[in-house]
Amino acid sequence: MAHLTISEIARVLESGHNPQFSNATVSRLLLDSRQFSSADGVLFFALRGKNHDGHGYIHHLVQKGVKYFVVEEIPPQIEGVSFIKVEDSLAALQRLAHFIREKSTAKIVAITGSNGKTVVKEWLAQILQKQYSVCRSPKSYNSQIGVPLSIWELEPHHQVGIFEAGISEPCEMEKLEAMLSPEFGIFTNIGSAHEANFENRQQKINEKLKLFTDCKKLVYEEDGSERAKHIKSFAEKNSVELLSWSRYERPADINARIETFADGSKITVNQGGEEWGFTIPFADEASVQNAMHCLRMAVELGISKEILAETFSRLSPVEMRLQMKSGSSNNLIINDAYNSDLESLRVALHYLDHHAGKRERVLVLSDMLQTGLDEKQLSQEISEVINRFELHRVIAIGPQLSLHGLQIKAQLDLYSDTEEFLENRFRYHIKDSAILLKGARPFAFEKISQLLEEQSHETVLNIYMNRMVHNLNYFRAKLKPKTKLMAMVKAFSYGSGSYEVANLLQFHKVDYLGVAYADEGVALRKAGISLPILVLNAEPSAFHDLVNFRLEPEIYGFHQLKSFQEVVAREGLNEPFPIHLKLETGMHRLGFEESQLKDMLELLQQTNVLKVVSAFSHLAASDDAAERDFTLGQIQKFERMTEVLQHGLGYEFIRHISNSGGISNYPEAHFDMVRLGVGLYGIGSNENDRQHLQVASELLATVSQVKQVEAGESVGYGRSFVADYTMSIAVVSIGYADGFRRSLSNGVGEVSIRGKRYPVVGRVCMDMVMIDVTDSDVQEGDKVEVFGQTISVYELSQKMDTIPYEVLTGISHRVKRVYFME
Ligand SMILES: *Cc1c(COP(=O)(O)O)cnc(C)c1O
Numbered sequence: 155m156a157h158l159t160i161s162e163i164a165r166v167l168e169s170g171h172n173p174q175f176s177n178a179t180v181s182r183l184l185l186d187s188r189q190f191s192s193a194d195g196v197l198f199f200a201l202r203g204k205n206h207d208g209h210g211y212i213h214h215l216v217q218k219g220v221k222y223f224v225v226e227e228i229p230p231q232i233e234g235v236s237f238i239k240v241e242d243s244l245a246a247l248q249r250l251a252h253f254i255r256e257k258s259t260a261k262i263v264a265i266t267g268s269n270g271k272t273v274v275k276e277w278l279a280q281i282l283q284k285q286y287s288v289c290r291s292p293k294s295y296n297s298q299i300g301v302p303l304s305i306w307e308l309e310p311h312h313q314v315g316i317f318e319a320g321i322s323e324p325c326e327m328e329k330l331e332a333m334l335s336p337e338f339g340i341f342t343n344i345g346s347a348h349e350a351n352f353e354n355r356q357q358k359i360n361e362k363l364k365l366f367t368d369c370k371k372l373v374y375e376e377d378g379s380e381r382a383k384h385i386k387s388f389a390e391k392n393s394v395e396l397l398s399w400s401r402y403e404r405p406a407d408i409n410a411r412i413e414t415f416a417d418g419s420k421i422t423v424n425q426g427g428e429e430w431g432f433t434i435p436f437a438d439e440a441s442v443q444n445a446m447h448c449l450r451m452a453v454e455l456g457i458s459k460e461i462l463a464e465t466f467s468r469l470s471p472v473e474m475r476l477q478m479k480s481g482s483s484n485n486l487i488i489n490d491a492y493n494s495d496l497e498s499l500r501v502a503l504h505y506l507d508h509h510a511g512k513r514e515r516v517l518v519l520s521d522m523l524q525t526g527l528d529e530k531q532l533s534q535e536i537s538e539v540i541n542r543f544e545l546h547r548v549i550a551i552g553p554q555l556s557l558h559g560l561q562i563k564a565q566l567d568l569y570s571d572t573e574e575f576l577e578n579r580f581r582y583h584i585k586d587s588a589i590l591l592k593g594a595r596p597f598a599f600e601k602i603s604q605l606l607e608e609q610s611h612e613t614v615l616n617i618y619m620n621r622m623v624h625n626l627n628y629f630r631a632k633l634k635p636k637t638k639l640m641a642m643v644k645a646f647s648y649g650s651g652s653y654e655v656a657n658l659l660q661f662h663k664v665d666y667l668g669v670a671y672a673d674e675g676v677a678l679r680k681a682g683i684s685l686p687i688l689v690l691n692a693e694p695s696a697f698h699d700l701v702n703f704r705l706e707p708e709i710y711g712f713h714q715l716k717s718f719q720e721v722v723a724r725e726g727l728n729e730p731f732p733i734h735l736k737l738e739t740g741m742h743r744l745g746f747e748e749s750q751l752k753d754m755l756e757l758l759q760q761t762n763v764l765k766v767v768s769a770f771s772h773l774a775a776s777d778d779a780a781e782r783d784f785t786l787g788q789i790q791k792f793e794r795m796t797e798v799l800q801h802g803l804g805y806e807f808i809r810h811i812s813n814s815g816g817i818s819n820y821p822e823a824h825f826d827m828v829r830l831g832v833g834l835y836g837i838g839s840n841e842n843d844r845q846h847l848q849v850a851s852e853l854l855a856t857v858s859q860v861k862q863v864e865a866g867e868s869v870g871y872g873r874s875f876v877a878d879y880t881m882s883i884a885v886v887s888i889g890y891a892d893g894f895r896r897s898l899s900n901g902v903g904e905v906s907i908r909g910k911r912y913p914v915v916g917r918v919c920m921d922m923v924m925i926d927v928t929d930s931d932v933q934e935g936d937k938v939e940v941f942g943q944t945i946s947v948y949e950l951s952q953k954m955d956t957i958p959y960e961v962l963t964g965i966s967h968r969v970k971r972v973y974f975m976e
Pocket residue numbers: 642644690772812813814815829830831832833
């Protein structure tokens with residue numbers, strides 16, 4: 155990473171600074187206050203975006219010891235720190251990146267295209283590392299923010315820098331080009347992602363090509379005729395030399411002939427008449443394309459055939475997903491199968507830090523292989539990275555790590571190999587911890603993760619966090635900039651897991667969380683969630699918890715209002731306690747009637763211990779177009795009632811009535827805040843939403859056994875099914891106690907295995923169900939989809955004669971939740 159002094163940075167940004175700190179060095183950039191781990195050498199950029207403003211976190215960071223800030227506005231009354239004031243913080247960040255790029259003597263390779271950027275980058279790094287000191291962007295940092303952060307990692311000793319650049323709208327690439335000024339380029343391919351923001355494919359290709367305007371040489375595949383045509387005319391206009399390859403015998407610098415096998419491909423290349431070959435351990439088309447891009451670039455940079463053949467044969471898959479699972483003893487297990495090197499260690503430790511909440515942080519780390527660094531130096535650098543985070547314990551596995559003493563603040567345990575650790579793991583009991591597993595492949599850390607995971611039957615609900623973020627953004631795009639968003643995480647986040655989902659939402663800066671009962675809120679607070687939380691069913695027995703954990707109750711009746719007020723008054727708080735008034739507009743569940751407003755206002759006017767922060771109601775049929783008139787009536791009544799309240803209270807409060815369906819179907823009813831529930835999890839209230847939303851989870855079980863049933867034999871309880879002929883039956887590990895209802899018995903329900911559907915035979919049991927797999931190749935151990943890709947939640951809910959809400963919340967707690975994120 156770069157090291158710059160405050161005065162240098164201020165000079166680059168053409169701004170002033172606090173002279174007391176002129177010579178202080180900055181070594182790390184922080185853009186998101188939640189990724190804070192230690193204040194050492196940190197420069198915080200207060201960025202303003204559509205849904206957040208970094209300036210709001212400055213106070214908090216000053217308290218944690220951060221001293222240097224780039225801001226658009228200097229906050230009042232903060233002393234002893236240095237503010238560097240700029241017009242536009244993002245532009246300043248990019249300018250700083252440009253400065254670092256200009257100072258570097260490394261050859262810069264920039265990669266863009268729709269797919270394959272990250273894989274090409276990772277593989278090219280694996281190859282070039284044999285000969286050069288390589289810097290590359292972490293993970294898929296390729297955005298307006300990711301690229302400057304990546305450039306910040308460039309150091310004087312680096313000889314090659316490999317960076318990804320990605321755009322989602324026109325006019326973004328110019329800025330990335332200005333920062334990177336690449337000498338070499340790779341154009342991977344073009345797909346349909348982000349099509350919506352571009353007029354057409356041609357515009358998208360041309361926008362991406364802007365990255366290479368000042369490039370000397372550009373690698374591309376000759377075979378896509380439209381893409382190749384655009385690239386050629388671009389290259390001619392900008393005097394860029396083309397480095398081409400082809401797999402279909404088109405004229406190119408390098409021609410490739412590909413033979414694929416079950417577990418790999420043999421690639422024979424013809425380069426100017428000379429033939430030679432190598433293998434890669436992948437058989438799919440995309441991998442061949444990615445490998446060829448790397449090959450063409452590596453040849454240009456003078457990598458020998460021997461090194462190429464050797465590294466290609468051992469390319470490791472680029473696993474971009476971090477997997478998070480709940481383990482036994484209330485542990486959280488974060489499994490990072492990403493390449494094991496310093497940079498990815500740093501990125502993974504950030505994840506750990508951010509997802510651990512109040513749990514203790516534990517790192518299990520193996521030796522890093524093939525980093526090109528001297529072992530002693532490596533140990534030192536690993537120690538440095540680790541010490542930036544607050545870790546409780548580090549378990550280091552491997553001969554290198556145990557030999558070359560790590561210097562670590564946390565408790566350190568050394569083992570020479572994974573087996574030794576597993577044999578000794580009972581020496582101490584790891585509990586209530588977040589455990590990051592970061593091991594190079596040969597160390598087989600999957601053995602550790604299996605042991606740490608809960609011993610449960612093999613039925614899992616996979617939850618894709620990135621889909622939830624997609625859904626959140628989909629609804630956010632419908633809101634006016636000032637409209638707040640409350641995310642409903644009641645009922646275990648509609649079955650998806652409270653803490654994990656709440657933490658994600660906190661990270662993505664929703665304004666409020668909503669839970670059903672105080673207990674749910676207390677659990678979130680204990681896990682470290684600090685967002686304001688509304689409790690819908692605030693019962694007198696929980697009033698103390700509400701106050702102690704700062705959970706804000708829905709107030710829906712006189713009796714409840716009075717007794718809550720008494721509890722708060724007894725606590726003698728310094729400030730009035732926030733409450734939310736629930737108004738009755740047509741749902742006829744909880745809430746004050748219009749006729750009760752006057753009395754309620756009187757009560758509120760008599761007390762100064764409560765403050766109404768919001769007034770809200772709930773739509774009874776926002777997803778039903780046939781009930782439009784009724785819904786509009788509810789909205790009108792709500793407006794009327796809130797006006798009366800406004801008048802009586804004499805201060806501002808937040809008004810909200812829309813749930814997911816309301817957000818989509820009644821844009822006029824967003825008021826000051828909306829309450830997003832089921833839509834967040836991917837369930838749409840109309841056809842359009844269903845098309846754009848992504849169902850965040852899939853429910854999977856396993857085939858426990860496959861057996862033959864002869865004609866005349868029966869299957870399951872009550873002998874409700876009798877075979878007419880010889881059948882194959884698979885026993886699947888899910889039953890009504892998991893949420894797979896008994897009403898799905900005897901052909902009503904279906905499950906899918908590798909995309910093919912199989913009907914239920916006999917009655918669904920408590921923990922198992924039998925399916926008909928006659929004439930199929932279904933085997934013991936196969937994954938069974940209950941809902942997901944093939945069978946949608948909508949379909950399953952119809953077969954169960956209910957709605958998706960009930961399917962999701964009916965998945966029992968014994969089904970293990972596994973979280974994925976990009
Ligand atoms: C559950 C709930 C919501 C969210 O509803 P969805 O239809 O899931 O979006 C909003 N408001 C209240 C009061 C709720 O109970």
